[in-house]
Amino acid sequence: MSEVDVLIVGAGPAGLMLALWMARLGVKTRIVDKRTDKIFSGQADGFQVRTLEILDSFGIGERVWKEANHLLEVSFWNPDENGQIRRDGRAPDTIPNISRFTESVMHQGRMEAFFLDAIKASTSPKHPPIQVERCIMPTSLDIREDLVDDENAYPVEVTLRYLSEDEATPTSRLSNLQDGLFRSNLTASDTESIIEKTNGSCKEEKVKARYVVGCDGAHSWVRKSLGPEFAMVGESTDAIWGVLDIIPITDFPDIRNRCVVHSAESGTVMVIPRENRLVRLYIQLKEVSTEGGRFDRSQITPELIFESAQKILRPYSLRYHYIDWWTAYQIGQRSGNHFSKLDRVFLAGDAVHTHSPKAGQGMNVSMQDTYNLGWKLGLVCKGILRPEVLSTYELERKQIAKDLIAFDQKFSKMFSGRPAKDILDETGVSMNELQNAFKLSHLFTSAVGISYQPSVLTHEQQINGHTGHNDVLSPETVNRCRVGMRFASYKAVNQSDARPWEMQHQMPSDGRFRVVVFGGDISDPAQLSKVNALGDWVSKKLLPRYPRIPLSPASSPHTGLLRFTTEQDPSVIDVLLVHAAKREDIEPLRDLHEAYHPFDEKLGWDYGKVFVDGESYHEGHGRAYEGYGIDKKEGAVVIVRPDGYIGLKTRVDEADWAQIDRWFEGVVKPRAPE
Numbered sequence: 001m002s003e004v005d006v007l008i009v010g011a012g013p014a015g016l017m018l019a020l021w022m023a024r025l026g027v028k029t030r031i032v033d034k035r036t037d038k039i040f041s042g043q044a045d046g047f048q049v050r051t052l053e054i055l056d057s058f059g060i061g062e063r064v065w066k067e068a069n070h071l072l073e074v075s076f077w078n079p080d081e082n083g084q085i086r087r088d089g090r091a092p093d094t095i096p097n098i099s100r101f102t103e104s105v106m107h108q109g110r111m112e113a114f115f116l117d118a119i120k121a122s123t124s125p126k127h128p129p130i131q132v133e134r135c136i137m138p139t140s141l142d143i144r145e146d147l148v149d150d151e152n153a154y155p156v157e158v159t160l161r162y163l164s165e166d167e168a169t170p171t172s173r174l175s176n177l178q179d180g181l182f183r184s185n186l187t188a189s190d191t192e193s194i195i196e197k198t199n200g201s202c203k204e205e206k207v208k209a210r211y212v213v214g215c216d217g218a219h220s221w222v223r224k225s226l227g228p229e230f231a232m233v234g235e236s237t238d239a240i241w242g243v244l245d246i247i248p249i250t251d252f253p254d255i256r257n258r259c260v261v262h263s264a265e266s267g268t269v270m271v272i273p274r275e276n277r278l279v280r281l282y283i284q285l286k287e288v289s290t291e292g293g294r295f296d297r298s299q300i301t302p303e304l305i306f307e308s309a310q311k312i313l314r315p316y317s318l319r320y321h322y323i324d325w326w327t328a329y330q331i332g333q334r335s336g337n338h339f340s341k342l343d344r345v346f347l348a349g350d351a352v353h354t355h356s357p358k359a360g361q362g363m364n365v366s367m368q369d370t371y372n373l374g375w376k377l378g379l380v381c382k383g384i385l386r387p388e389v390l391s392t393y394e395l396e397r398k399q400i401a402k403d404l405i406a407f408d409q410k411f412s413k414m415f416s417g418r419p420a421k422d423i424l425d426e427t428g429v430s431m432n433e434l435q436n437a438f439k440l441s442h443l444f445t446s447a448v449g450i451s452y453q454p455s456v457l458t459h460e461q462q463i464n465g466h467t468g469h470n471d472v473l474s475p476e477t478v479n480r481c482r483v484g485m486r487f488a489s490y491k492a493v494n495q496s497d498a499r500p501w502e503m504q505h506q507m508p509s510d511g512r513f514r515v516v517v518f519g520g521d522i523s524d525p526a527q528l529s530k531v532n533a534l535g536d537w538v539s540k541k542l543l544p545r546y547p548r549i550p551l552s553p554a555s556s557p558h559t560g561l562l563r564f565t566t567e568q569d570p571s572v573i574d575v576l577l578v579h580a581a582k583r584e585d586i587e588p589l590r591d592l593h594e595a596y597h598p599f600d601e602k603l604g605w606d607y608g609k610v611f612v613d614g615e616s617y618h619e620g621h622g623r624a625y626e627g628y629g630i631d632k633k634e635g636a637v638v639i640v641r642p643d644g645y646i647g648l649k650t651r652v653d654e655a656d657w658a659q660i661d662r663w664f665e666g667v668v669k670p671r672a673p674e
């Protein structure tokens with residue numbers, strides 16, 4: 001029986017995000033998928049801005065950003081007094097200034113290819129290669145409960161079955177066009193029938209794993225194998241939606257805008273302009289009915305979906321020569337009550353929450369699930385993190401799933417409903433209400449407004465009984481440094497070479513924690529002395545207590561060089577200084593403690609750790625302190641977790657260092673004697 005630290009079941013967006021973390025952290029991992037190949041077209045296409053920030057932290061963001069179509073504007077079309085559709089309003093698709101990215105679209109298969117490249121590039125002598133193993137599915141999963149408390153044990157035993165290409169190819173395609181019905185919820189899962197059909201005829205292998213993660217989609221076999229208490233809870237609506245990816249030929253003027261078009265009698269279409277002149281149409285199918293139950297999917301054809309779109313967009317004409325992909329689905333809104341069993345088997349992505357795709361959430365939330373889980377699991381496997389931290393996965397992500405379902409129920413209802421004729425029409429949907437809901441929901445749908453609850457990983461600082469946050473979350477305040485929220489990005493100028501940097505670029509997803517010292521105005525000698533005293537404490541007391549971490553060559557362009565010049569891995573805690581003095585008033589080697597420009601025998605001083613909130617020569621002033629909501633005189637200290645979320649915000653003063661100490665003590669294990 002072979003042994004593996006992490007076994008991932010399913011190589012969709014959730015599984016691949018997790019595999020990438022494991023590759024970056026150097027964890028012995030296998031990832032299996034029952035299908036022959038990855039997705040080539042269709043399925044999810046919308047990337048929310050937080051997802052783009054995350055992909056950027058792995059070095060893939062730029063590829064997506066370059067290839068994807070950027071959604072900048074959304075327009076709302078509604079019936080006028082004569083029942084004809086007309087443009088009722090326009091709005092920015094992404095709230096300006098909440099991120100350096102805007103919502104973008106590109107098909108899922110392309111992104112999965114970028115993941116595979118990034119996983120491959122992570123390999124090094126300390127980072128074992130990880131490859132997706134296709135045509136493999138689990139057929140049994142047992143947890144040895146007597147072993148779960150032993151950190152180093154392999155308590156999860158899984159049988160893997162090797163399928164032939166034929167067995168692993170979906171049989172439910174309805175046409176020779178690329179269709180996604182076999183992954184849609186209108187189709188029953190084929191997992192059980194494949195297992196039954198291949199009983200006794202296929203090679204099997206037993207694997208012992210420390211952790212198993214079910215990223216196996218909405219019909220998750222892993223979830224079902226954990227018992228009835230893991231069943232998803234929720235409902236299906238009667239609305240059936242069709243999806244077409246076409247290159248449209250139309251005189252509808254907003255075809256290159258994201259649009260929501262409500263017709264008086266023929267239903268609703270959502271238009272999503274895509275890359276390569278493609279446009280995705282989401283269409284509510286009026287012509288078909290579920291009669292309260294599951295729908296007869298043989299009634300659905302691309303022609304039927306297309307004719308519905310034509311009716312909704314009348315009097316504008318619509319035709320096409322090229323269709324890329326199509327599917328249909330019934331909206332179901334469900335989530336699981338448990339995201340993990342004994343913190344040894346975890347569920348992520350569609351395996352534990354499903355909802356309508358129209359707000360472009362599923363793939364994003366799925367990847368964000370495993371982005372949250374990945375560093376925790378990886379650092380526990382490396383012996384760096386305390387295993388108790390794993391319980392924060394369910395705490396943090398279950399709430400997001402619940403909020404998502406609540407949002408989706410409200411949004412889908414407004415979306416599918418008939419437009420109200422006037423204010424007295426109580427059964428119709430008010431179009432003003434839909435537009436407002438669209439705008440207000442953006443902090444949640446973009447995921448920049450997500451806030452994790454207090455736990456060992458998110459300590460709210462208490463000063464005289466106050467948490468220091470009285471401001472309401474709004475587009476103007478969402479980027480402030482708040483515990484539980486993501487560390488936003490502002491530009492700051494490198495002290496030594498004047499290059500402006502996005503602060504998020506100083507925090508790649510490499511498994512390290514960041515202590516960001518906002519030093520304030522260090523041209524004031526008293527403030528400089530506080531900042532240097534903190535540096536002394538960090539380098540003499542904090543860093544020596546905690547382990548080092550080998551960095552993958554793909555984590556940073558410099559790590560390749562470091563590998564050849566220095567034997568020592570860096571500390572799992574990285575220290576950055578962002579000050580608010582004038583750049584010309586500070587000489588780092590003269591004025592600053594070595595914690596802020598660490599020295600290495602072979603590499604000299606590190607000039608990449610000190611930044612100024614000031615004017616750059618070519619890219620303006622980042623106004624980082626203002627954006628982060630930090631006082632320029634006093635400064636602050638912020639602990640950023642490896643996933644870019646803020647774990648602690650405190651003051652530079654010596655009296656508050658104990659909070660930093662306590663935070664790390666609760667999360668990271670002390671360094672083993674070298």
Ligand code: FAD
Nearest residue numbers: 010012013014034044045046217349350357361362363364
């Ligand atoms: P999946 O993508 O379903 O991946 C699961 C993987 O597990 C698959 O590769 C499958 O082959 C494998 N697997 C399944 N069972 C087994 C088994 N027993 N053994 C081994 N392997 C197994 N989301 C967005 O964020 N934005 C969008 O714009 C968007 N648009 C969408 C449009 C449509 C039409 C649809 C249907 C969905 C859309 N979604 C969108 C949702 C998105 O596609 C899903 O939420 C996302 O793919 C979920 O990712 P996942 O990795 O959890 O699961």
